[in-house]
Amino acid sequence: MSETAQTAVGKVTIFFERTTRTKCPLTFKVHGTFEGLPPGMQVIRYRLVGTEQWKSFKVPSNHGGVFTTVLETLDWDHETGRTSVQIELGDGLTSNALYYFECGGPGEGETFGTTAEDIPLTAAGGPLVELVADAYLDAVQAASGAEVALVxxxxxxxxxxxxxxxxxxxRDTQPAGLHVDVAAVTGAELKRLLAYPGPKGWVLTPSAGLRYTVEGGVVTEITLNGAPVTDTQEIKVAANYVLMGGGQGFPAWDSTTVFLGGPDDRGALASYLAKNSPVQAPQGDRVTIR
Structure with missing residues (x-):
């Protein structure tokens, strides 16, 4: 097969891995996952949307229908003028878009996906905070193996x-612009964190796979993806680094660092909305307090 050939790809998804700790300037890797590949060795042609240069890479014959690789390593600063990245394949298929806002704001009038209905913020958090938790997890899961996010x-x-x-x-959902990281905690530590009442009595909000009940200041029921959480199991949890460190009115985590490469929180939400539009409101029922 020639280097300029383009094979059929069913779906391409890109994800973000920051390799610097500063908000800006930053260096980050763009990973690509290619699904629906036919058998045998393949050559994939791609380019960054908005650029002229086409690049290519070979997929080995034992890819199993799905192949993931690093496509680009990009350096952004305040002079770059970029807030998003997306790739296009030689057959016209495009990936999802990734957003990052800590090196500059978007163009005037730019929007980021659509909502199919109002997504309200309640006194305890409700549907909006559940949506943010889902966005956190989606932003870092492929790169880190995170199982749940807390917000x-x-x-x-x-x-x-x-x-x-x-x-x-x-900006109104997350004005601080904090990076999303991943840490490993035990089930017992997770229960301690979830039972803690925040500044106005609210508790932490999880992504969709986690559900829990707090009764008398103790977590009495908790499941992850439908299975009960045990005290000894290790769970990889995504959250912003301030929350992990004991900020936002909650205690510091007793945890082990897993991944420090996530995007900013606003970028994670924008990427999730654009990828899943039109977005429905979550039910706001992942946490029960008795």
């Missing part, structure tokens, strides 16, 4: 209205 309602100002999502709405 505090602290500092969020408003929900999302029906329709296109503006940058101002993203």
């Amino acid at each position: 505090s309602r602290y500092g969020m100002w408003r929900g999302l209205d029906t329709g296109p999502v503006t940058y101002q709405e993203l």
Whole structure:
């Protein structure tokens, strides 16, 4: 097969891995996962959307229908003027878009996916904070193996209205612009964190796979992807680094670092909304307090 040949790809998804600790300037890797590949060795042609240069790489014959590789390593600073990255394949198929906002704001009038209905922010967090938790997990799961994400309602100002999502709405959900990291905790430590009441009595909000009940200041029921969580099992949890370190009104985590390469929280939410539009409101029922 020639280097310029293009094979059929059913789906391409890109994900983000930051390799510097600073918000800006930063260096990050763009990983690509290619699904639906035919058998045998393949050659994939791609380019970054908005650029002219085409590149190619070989997929080995034992790919098993799915292949993941690092496509680009990019350096952004305040002069770069970029807030998103997306790739296009030689057959016209495009990937999802990844957003990162800590090196500059988006263009005036730019929107980031759409909501199919209002996604409200309640006193305890509700549907909006559940959506943010889902976005955190989606942003880092492929690179880190994270199983769940936790989010505090602290500092969020408003929900999302029906329709296109503006940058101002993203800022109102997470004004601090914090990076998403991943740490491993035991089931017992996770229960301790979840039982802790925040500044106004609210507790932490999980992504979709985790459900728990707090009764009398103790977690009495907890499941991850439908299975009960034991005290001794190790769980990889995504959250912003301030929450992990004991900020936002919650205690510091007794944990082991797994991954420090996630995007900023606003970028994670924008990427999730654009990838899954139109987005429905979560039910707001992952946590029960008695």
